[in-house]
Amino acid sequence: MSSPTDPDFAARLGEIPDPAGSASPRLELRLPSLPVAPTRQVVRSRRFAALVGGLAWLGIHLAVYGVRTDLKGLPFTYVAAQIVLPVLLATGSLFVALGAGRLGLGLKIGLISTLAVLGPASFCVIALGAPVPHAPEPGSLIGTVLCFDITVAWVAVPLLCAAITLRGAFAAGARWRSALVGAGIGLFAGATMNLHCPAVAPAHMLFGHGLAVVIGAVLGGLALVLRARA
Amino acid sequence: MTSLDQSVPNPAPPAERTLEAQIEASSLDRAMTRYAEGHDAAFGEIFTVVAPRLHAFLRRLCGSPELAHDLTQETFLRMHRARGTFAPGNAVVPWAYAIARNCFVSHARSLKFRKARNSLDIADHELAAGLESNAEEATAARQSAELVERTLAQMSVTNREAFVLIRFEGQSVAAAAQILGASEGAVKLRAFRAYEVLRAALKSAETEGDSQRS
Numbered sequence: 100m101s102s103p104t105d106p107d108f109a110a111r112l113g114e115i116p117d118p119a120g121s122a123s124p125r126l127e128l129r130l131p132s133l134p135v136a137p138t139r140q141v142v143r144s145r146r147f148a149a150l151v152g153g154l155a156w157l158g159i160h161l162a163v164y165g166v167r168t169d170l171k172g173l174p175f176t177y178v179a180a181q182i183v184l185p186v187l188l189a190t191g192s193l194f195v196a197l198g199a200g201r202l203g204l205g206l207k208i209g210l211i212s213t214l215a216v217l218g219p220a221s222f223c224v225i226a227l228g229a230p231v232p233h234a235p236e237p238g239s240l241i242g243t244v245l246c247f248d249i250t251v252a253w254v255a256v257p258l259l260c261a262a263i264t265l266r267g268a269f270a271a272g273a274r275w276r277s278a279l280v281g282a283g284i285g286l287f288a289g290a291t292m293n294l295h296c297p298a299v300a301p302a303h304m305l306f307g308h309g310l311a312v313v314i315g316a317v318l319g320g321l322a323l324v325l326r327a328r329a
Numbered sequence: 330m331t332s333l334d335q336s337v338p339n340p341a342p343p344a345e346r347t348l349e350a351q352i353e354a355s356s357l358d359r360a361m362t363r364y365a366e367g368h369d370a371a372f373g374e375i376f377t378v379v380a381p382r383l384h385a386f387l388r389r390l391c392g393s394p395e396l397a398h399d400l401t402q403e404t405f406l407r408m409h410r411a412r413g414t415f416a417p418g419n420a421v422v423p424w425a426y427a428i429a430r431n432c433f434v435s436h437a438r439s440l441k442f443r444k445a446r447n448s449l450d451i452a453d454h455e456l457a458a459g460l461e462s463n464a465e466e467a468t469a470a471r472q473s474a475e476l477v478e479r480t481l482a483q484m485s486v487t488n489r490e491a492f493v494l495i496r497f498e499g500q501s502v503a504a505a506a507q508i509l510g511a512s513e514g515a516v517k518l519r520a521f522r523a524y525e526v527l528r529a530a531l532k533s534a535e536t537e538g539d540s541q542r543s
Contacts, residue, residue, distance in 0.1 A: 108495075108520075112496040112520065115477060115492075115531070116474050117389075117474070118392075118474040118477045118481065133409050136409050136411075136412050136413065138413050139365045139366055139412075140366070140367070141413055142413035199416035199419065201503075202423045202424075202504060202507045203415065203418075203419025203420070204423060208510050208511060267411030267414055270411070270424050270428050270431070271509065273510065274510075329428045
């Protein structure tokens with residue numbers, strides 16, 4: 100089925116009569132009493148606190164667990180692909196998800212959905228496909244599960260902060276925008292884990308570090324949206 | 330073009346809005362900005378202007394004035410809760426439409442709505458069957474409007490909301506796409522699908538009426 104071009108479109112639709120007519124009823128507000136709702140200033144402060152809290156959560160854990168010992172010996176391209184790129188994607192994801200757009204209803208949904216899929220996907224593809232800088236250590240299932248557990252915990256707390264502070268934030272495109280927030284948080288957590296864990300085996304990188312990024316995006320699209328939709 | 334088409338004026342496109350309407354919209358947006366900053370008194374101003382538009386929008390989506398009234402109230406409650414997230418300097422009406430649409434979608438998904446919808450359909454059919462009027466044109470127009478309402482109710486929510494926003498609420502394809510959280514191409518296609526279904530229903534009713542008269 101093909102649709103007509105823009106100039107004809109509104110005129111064509113005008114052929115259909117309006118069942119509601121032009122009469123607009125006189126409405127009265129029947130709400131008993133409006134609950135206390137946060138003002139813009141409060142919302143901004145809470146978001147800033149959530150951002151700082153989320154970054155502090157990751158930063159403190161990284162400081163406690165320590166930065167990987169082989170960081171100085173890693174090739175620049177490896178560091179750029181495994182750490183710098185996810186951080187850039189995460190920052191971009193959060194900016195795009197929270198961007199007001201032309202009408203205050205968010206940026207274009209195509210951009211948001213593409214980024215929500217491509218961010219975690221690129222992390223996983225790089226984890227699996229990037230050339231390893233040195234011979235991988237023998238595979239350990241426990242080590243992979245441990246990394247996965249820690250990365251999921253690193254995703255969970257900032258996601259909870261987002262759920263608290265983004266209540267009713269997305270009037271339109273809520274599912275994709277929430278998924279993008281989840282993806283952004285996941286990418287930050289994944290990059291932090293890549294900065295901590297010295298393992299380079301592709302399977303470990305994918306399941307230990309990358310899977311939590313995907314889970315972040317999925318949780319955003321399925322759970323965060325329930326709070327974030329206005 | 331049928332007599333009905335001539336009797337129903339097309340909505341003015343956004344570009345042809347009067348200066349008065351633009352001033353009203355700008356004052357409304359300023360009121361919303363004040364309200365988002367914590368000036369509770371601005372709520373009344375917003376409600377007075379936006380509520381009738383939201384009611385009409387929801388009435389077209391759900392087909393029931395009573396339900397539309399309830400959903401309008403719920404929309405304002407959600408707008409109040411989310412006031413701090415309203416992006417400053419933007420228009421309040423598209424934002425309110427998006428929230429109203431969310432209210433309708435969550436209501437449409439509930440079992441309660443499905444039950445109400447069934448009883449509403451029966452009521453509509455009874456009303457259509459019992460129509461009697463001396464003025465033939467007025468009757469034809471009313472029957473067509475009811476046919477449009479029934480056909481809208483039977484089509485998918487995604488097609489219906491796209492059509493209603495563009496045809497009846499005077500939103501551009503780009504604005505409707507933003508409100509619905511979909512791409513412009515998808516919204517245009519959905520509205521066009523709805524238009525084709527409605528046009529076919531009206532044509533078939535017209536042919537039926539002609540054959541009955543002859």
